[in-house]
Amino acid sequence: MGLSTRLNSILKMIDGQYDHIWDCCCDHGYLGQAILQAKPEAKVHFLDVVESITSKLEKHLASNNYSTERWQVHCEDLQRLRLPHPENVTNIQHRHLLIIAGVGGDLTLDMVQAVLQNNLDCHIDFLICPVRQLHKVRSGVKALGLGLVNEKIVKDGGRYYEAIHLSTLSEDDIPVVGGSMWDLAKGDHQEYLRQNISHYQRMQAQGNENARNILAEYMSLQELSA
Ligand SMILES: C[S@@+](CC[C@H](N)C(=O)[O-])C[C@H]1O[C@@H](n2cnc3c(N)ncnc32)[C@H](O)[C@@H]1O
Structure with a gap:
């Protein structure tokens, strides 16, 4: 399975130790499957709101050799997601990275806002790669109190994207027109x-x-x- 330049760039930007990595709006699930191979320490969650997509993907993953403890498929609206908490453990936060790629800027921003609102007690990183409306998305996530971790310009198929890694734990400013990228x-x-x-x-x-x-x-x- 060859990843597109865009998805491969997102994969390469995953830096850090995460307990859970979420391929949100996963559709085909190509990115999540590449993460399963590249990040053996993380549990990979595939999430999409369309049942026919998630049931097909679940069958496909089950027919591969990955331990079922390493992945989970969720048929769910991302805007309603409640992140799982560690069982029987106090004071230890699981680290979550949520990847939201390939959806429009307005929806991406709504999703980030909803996830933060529904999971107030969690430290969350996001890796977003919206389609269009980058200035609006950047201004919006900045207003939500997120900080920048990393950003890259990606060219794929003659089209430009921005992949932006954000965190509730970062205090670094998010430049509204991009900075270090x-x-x-x-x-x-x-x-x-x-x-x-x-x-x-x-x-x-x-x-x-x-x-x-x-x-x-x-x-x-x-x-x-x-
Ligand atoms: C164009 S695909 C993106 C696939 C992949 N992330 C990528 O970047 O290539 C968009 C997917 O988002 C899903 N989606 C749209 N709204 C959603 C929501 N509220 N919650 C979860 N998934 C959603 C759609 O079902 C669709 O499969």
């Missing part, structure tokens, strides 16, 4: 920045009130690199 010596990064600038120039021309400020933030990245 940019290497403007690279042609791809220059192209991605130009795409963002053109997008907000069009929004501004259409009379969008917020576009001016967002555009200025992206333009300042360009000026920094000049």
